[in-house]
Every structure is written in structure tokens, then in C-alpha cells.
Amino acid sequence: QKEVEQNSGPLSVPEGAIASLNCTYSDRGSQSFFWYRQYSGKSPELIMSIYSNGDKEDGRFTAQLNKASQYVSLLIRDSQPSDSATYLCAVNSSGNTGKLIFGQGTTLQVKP
Amino acid sequence: DAGVIQSPRHEVTEMGQEVTLRCKPISGHDYLFWYRQTMMRGLELLIYFNNNVPIDDSGMPEDRFSAKMPNASFSTLKIQPSEPRDSAVYFCASSWSSGNTGELFFGEGSRLTVL
Numbered sequence: 347q348k349e350v351e352q353n354s355g356p357l358s359v360p361e362g363a364i365a366s367l368n369c370t371y372s373d374r375g376s377q378s379f380f381w382y383r384q385y386s387g388k389s390p391e392l393i394m395s396i397y398s399n400g401d402k403e404d405g406r407f408t409a410q411l412n413k414a415s416q417y418v419s420l421l422i423r424d425s426q427p428s429d430s431a432t433y434l435c436a437v438n439s440s441g442n443t444g445k446l447i448f449g450q451g452t453t454l455q456v457k458p
Numbered sequence: 459d460a461g462v463i464q465s466p467r468h469e470v471t472e473m474g475q476e477v478t479l480r481c482k483p484i485s486g487h488d489y490l491f492w493y494r495q496t497m498m499r500g501l502e503l504l505i506y507f508n509n510n511v512p513i514d515d516s517g518m519p520e521d522r523f524s525a526k527m528p529n530a531s532f533s534t535l536k537i538q539p540s541e542p543r544d545s546a547v548y549f550c551a552s553s554w555s556s557g558n559t560g561e562l563f564f565g566e567g568s569r570l571t572v573l
Contacts, residue, residue, distance in 0.1 A: 378560045389549055389564035390501070434501065438560050444489060445514055446560050450500040 349373060350437050352449035360457055365422040367433050367452050372416070375440025379411055381420045382434040384451065390434055394420060425456040460484070462565035464550050470571045476538040479568045481550030482531055491551040491562060492525055492535050501549070507533065508555070540572045 350371050359365045367381075378397055382390040396402045396409040396418070408421040418437075422429055432451040439445040463482040471477055483490045491506040505515040510527045518525070522541070527533040537544055547569050551562040 380560045389567055390562075391564070392561055395561060436560060444506055444508060445503060446491070446562065447503070448493075448501040 348449075349447045350435055350449035352433075352435050352452045354450055355453040356455050357452055358455045358457060359425050361425060361427060363425050363456075365425045365429065365454055365456070367420040367422075367435075367454065369418045369420075369435030369449055370416055371418070371435075371437045371447075373437065373440050373447075374413075374416060376437045377440065378438040379409070379418045380436040380446070381407075381409060381418075382436060382448070384432045384434060386431070390448075422454075425454075427456045427458050430454055430456050462550055462552050462563055464548075464565035464568050466568055467566060468569045468571075470573065471540055472573050473541055474539040475572075476536065477540045477544075477570060477572075479535040479548050479550075479570070481533045481535070481565060483533070483550070483552030484563055485531070487552035487554045487563070488530070489553045489555060490527060490533050491553075492533070493549040493551065493564075494546045495549060495567075496546045504535070537570075540570075542572045545570055545572050 352369050381394040383393045384390040394409040396411045402409045406423045410419045432453045434451045435449040436446050465480045488509050492504040493501050495501045504517045505525045507527045525535045547567045549564050549567045551564045553562050
């Protein structure tokens with residue numbers, strides 16, 4: 347079992363729709379969770395972090411965390427073509443908090 | 459402020475040659491990470507340093523890979539000898555311990571092609 351799992355996609359949504367990206371992780375002791383966005387040919391950039399169960403909203407982005415289910419998600423409301431990118435879920439290792447483990451990423455395509 | 463600076467941006471070399479990748483972290487950051495990204499394996503952590511000291515090198519694939527951080531503003535990742543399977547994009551990232559170490563700032567990456 348991979349430590350951090352994501353559906354590779356591509357996930358295709360029409361402009362203006364809600365895009366839902368999901369991630370599961372295996373380390374039950376993990377405490378910190380992140381979403382990074384990576385445009386093609388570019389480096390990853392942090393867009394959201396979440397540390398406690400529930401929802402965290404930032405503009406059009408909402409991160410959701412359920413530690414009991416070991417599940418993290420990212421919702422993008424009013425999706426724009428500029429949101430088309432690969433979204434990487436990342437989780438801190440509980441036994442080694444400096445260690446950040448990334449999922450394979452989900453490619454999102456927002457069609458005009 | 460300057461971000462994380464990596465060099466070279468692109469490197470094409472032949473199998474068996476030595477490759478050295480360089481990184482300058484953001485000033486004040488005390489964590490430095492080396493990641494490798496391929497289509498097949500995604501983004502893999504190779505090694506990370508805290509205050510110039512290697513903390514976890516369990517991701518370094520084999521003895522051909524080595525990394526150093528002689529001071530707070532410079533790190534190298536060396537591959538000797540290089541092999542075609544080492545072809546990947548190598549990212550350096552840094553963060554600071556007063557924040558959460560998951561909030562990484564990545565360089566633009568070094569794209570390595572080994573022929």
C-alpha cells in the first residue's frame with residue numbers, strides 16, 4: 347500500500363463546476379496535510395494546509411480532513427481553465443515530522 | 459526576496475559521467491530537501507537536512523547518490539556514475555522550523571537526461 351494515494355485522473359470538469367480531488371494516507375499518526383499545485387513544466391507550489399478535522403476554506407478552495415477515515419480532499423469551486431494543473435496531496439510522517447510524503451498527483455482539466 | 463535557486467536547469471550527460479546538482483535555499487530557512495520526480499514514481503524524497511545536518515537519507519536510491527550541505531546557503535546532490543534510469547527532474551526545496559516543515563518552497567528544478 348502506498349503511503350499517500352490519489353487517483354491520477356485526468357479529472358475533467360466544465361468551467362464553473364466544482365472539482366473534487368481526493369487523497370488517502372496510511373500513516374494514522376500523521377498530523378499535517380497539504381495540497382500543492384503543479385503546472386506542467388513547473389515546480390509544486392503550496393495552496394492549502396490543514397491540521398485538524400473538518401473544513402478549511404481559502405477563497406475558491408476548501409480542504410477537508412477526516413483523520414478517522416485517513417482521508418483528505420480538496421474542493422475547487424467555480425473552476426477556471428487556469429486551475430488546470432496536477433494537484434499533489436502531501437502528508438507529514440508521524441515518526442519523522444520533517445519528512446513530507448507526496449501522492450502521485452491528480453491531473454485536473456477544466457474545459458471552457 | 460529570491461526563492462530557492464537551483465543549477466543547472468537542464469543537464470544532458472552520458473552514462474557513467476558524474477553529475478552535480480546545486481541548490482541555494484531561501485535565506486533563513488533551516489530545512490533543505492532534495493526530491494526527484496518522474497512520471498512513473500511521482501515526487502520522491504531523497505534526503506533532507508536540518509541546520510546543515512542530514513536527517514533522513516533513506517530515499518537515496520543507492521551509493522551512487524550523495525548529498526552535502528557544507529553551509530546554510532548551499533547544497534549539492536551528486537550522482538556518480540550516472541545511469542539512464544537517473545533521468546528525472548530533481549527539485550530542491552526549503553522551509554523553516556518556526557513554521558510547519560510541510561510548507562515547502564521549491565526551486566525550479568534541474569532536468570537531468572542521462573543518455
